[in-house]
Amino acid sequence: MSVLEKVRPERPATVPREPRVTDGHGRRIRTGELALRYLLLLAVLALTVGPFLWQLSTSLKGHTEDIYSSPPSFLPGHPTLHNYARVADTVPVWDYALNSLKVATANVVTNCVGSALAGYALARLRYRGRRVTTLVFVLAMLVPVEGIVIAQFTTMRELGLNNSLVGVVLPGAIGAMNVLLMRNAFRNLPYEIEEAAYVDGADVWQRFLRIALPSVKGTLAVVAIFAFMGAWDDFLWPLIVLSDPSKFTLTIGLNYLHGTFAGDERLVAAGTVIAVAPLIALFACLQRYFFRGVGEGAVKG
Amino acid sequence: MATPLRIKRQRLFSPWLFAAPGLLVTGTFVLYPFVSTLVNSLTDRRTLLPGHFVGLANFRELLHDDMFWTGLRNSSLYVLGVVPALVVLPLLLALLVQKNIPGITFFRSAFYTPVVASIVVVGLIWVWLLDERGLVNSLLETVGIGRVGFLSDQWLLLLSAMAVTVWKGLGYYMIIYLAALANVPRELHEAAAVDGAGPVRRFLSVTVPAVRSTMVLVAALSSVAAFKVFSEVYLMAGPSGGPAGEDTTLVMLVQRTGTGLTGRVGYASALSVVVFAVTVVLMLLVLRADRREET
Structure with missing residues (x-):
């Protein structure tokens, strides 16, 4: 995966190992890189799925709840199915x-x-x-x-x-x-x-x-x-x-x-x-x- | 058991029986309409009136129709705006979800959700998000930027629609790139890494050349789709195409001109012929760009 991994010999088995996450080929992914990956994944997740959730949240907000508030309220205060009937x-x-x-x-x-x-x-x-x-x-x-x-x-x-x-x-x-x-x-x-x-x-x-x-x-x-x-x-x-x-x-x-x-x-x-x-x-x-x-x-x- | 004679007779008839439903539907609802579009473009046919041959009059009228030029401009801008984003962003996304780290299948599927949703649902979701009082503007106001009229300004509207197209297409092209990336030999990356190439360098000199033919495919698919854009702009700008119709695309113009009881079928067909022609040109351009890079 990385240059370091290539040249450094395997650590001795006696050293306690951190839990390792490997990619599809059994190569280890460094913790820093892993954290960055998950961060990016979550950001894209918010962008792709967020709009659907916002729509769902809006549909569950009742008559009296302000849907235009700023800062926005992401969760309905009193979730209701009333809008589906309406x-x-x-x-x-x-x-x-x-x-x-x-x-x-x-x-x-x-x-x-x-x-x-x-x-x-x-x-x-x-x-x-x-x-x-x-x-x-x-x-x-x-x-x-x-x-x-x-x-x-x-x-x-x-x-x-x-x-x-x-x-x-x-x-x-x-x-x-x-x-x-x-x-x-x-x-x-x-x-x-x-x-x-x-x-x-x-x-x-x-x-x-x-x-x-x-x-x-x-x-x-x-x-x-x-x-x-x-x-x-x-x-x-x-x-x-x-x-x-x-x-x-x-x-x-x-x-x-x-x-x-x-x-x-x-x-x-x-x-x-x-x-x-x-x-x-x-x-x-x-x-x-x-x-x-x-x-x-x-x-x- | 079938006799040889029966088998022989079957050989003559069954193939056509097998193909008949497909040929009938394709012939009646694709090829015949295609030919009749070409023919109608030379007539003044209307929905309720049979037309007369008028030669190239419809095409001459096009040249003086401001709405046609607006539509052609918007559809072309759409290609220029959407295609680079759809060639590059899904590739980066594919690189992000390529490694099998825990939970990655969930992320891959989640990123694909916008592809599954109907364009109407997607359009309406974004109309609400980008509304004057919608979520995006609430957030912008909260951080002190102030509200932006995404859906009231001619150019911002078109840009917003492009963003929605890109948003909906990301997952689709990501899957196409994932398939291509799976075929890139690991050894290439490792060799480059040993030679001291950083991630950016490896992306440019290993990944990009390896998936270049897929990038061309994505460019071809997305440019043809972008030029024919209809639903996003129709939903976000409204049937009349935004302020003073300035956001009308070519296919919106076809729909507006050719349908309804007073539809000008002949003129709409001429517009359709322009859609065909540009589509073919776009395909040829992409393929030519591909060949030139190869040599």
Whole structure:
């Protein structure tokens, strides 16, 4: 690790040793460096998580408590859930949450099924047009969504699906990037087992469902999580396609709440906590897949 | 058991059956809209009226539209402001969380939280934090600096939105850098340390060259994302783009012009074409910068 460590011989075993913290390679980290690291880590922690906690704290502060005080009071004096009840009286926040849940669930199902099927075709099946199909998905991945939302909107109107939850889901129902992720996952499987099954007479659906699919569960989980998160967090497209307040998803509803009832910060805070809590819970349980998704997505993107 | 004939027939049909849902969705909702954006940009189409071919009239109009230049300026400034921060800061953060000291997995996950949250949640959290009477201003007043109008001044607003974008992106690019750092051979660091190089020197002459291709990747990803910025500015400056619309970005202009019952689809498509063009140029610039450094 450091120069000193390299040249100085091991201390004799008789000298009492301070408890040592080692890095991943079993090398010791000096106490001073360690303290500095933790100090920096805590500072960044305050910066990244602090704003969420402040929002939570604001949402728990009662009517009568001053939320604008200076110096600020970080903890609510008399914590109350009153604001959560009030936000539901102001806008149908639970309906919005349900709409978001519907959209996100549908997005997970369509993305998992659609991209697994298409990915398998691109990776394993031989047919005329396979190169063209692959190229279609690669090109689609490169098209920036922000540049085509207007045309997507007119397409949706032509199909009569604007202002519906189906219309919210459809454009991202089978993401091109997910198709390519699944294709790579299938390609990395050893071919021998499928070949043996083929020789034994297993047809293509049997090979897909019984052999290939169970082996790519990890990638499928990544696709599922990112499909859920993408749909739950999406803003621009639902903002464009939805006009009827009863169909709003949480993000659009929050924007509406903020625009219409901007005066009451406690209400907006309660709304944002409702919107973000499920995703933080999901992340806490399934971190592994979130991080894996970043790695795979970055390599592809 | 399937007969050979059945297998042969399957070979012809199943591949297309497998790919059909994906192709249908991609074709209808990505490639067709892409082509129709190009076509519409040459027409005067509106939401409720079919358009006529007008040649390059929309693009000529762009050149005289002050709002277009404002949008182009803001989106470009966004790239210049956000990209250097997102190339450097997450790398430093990755170095900070790289060593497996006790509790480090907690810190890594905590730093990733802003990535998981919706941009709307993040935007509203910061609108409240940076409010005239919000937490940041309370703290500034407590330490005697006084209150700052983060959300009322045109330039401070844009700067605040950039800070929020960086704040939300840190964790994402940190994970990308962590993967790259894991591949840097330890021996390089040790050799440099033996040669007497300090931490800063080792960072510049060992770490940076080793993760250079990842830095290029991050620059490419973040510059394209930054140019297309919409939500942060929309939420912080409001739908009309701040004081006198001076904080409007290009994508906000696309959204404002092209939607609603009176939407000018043709003109918004021309704006979209500019978004495409700049995106492609940005990618090429980053890739070219990469190649020049290599030789």
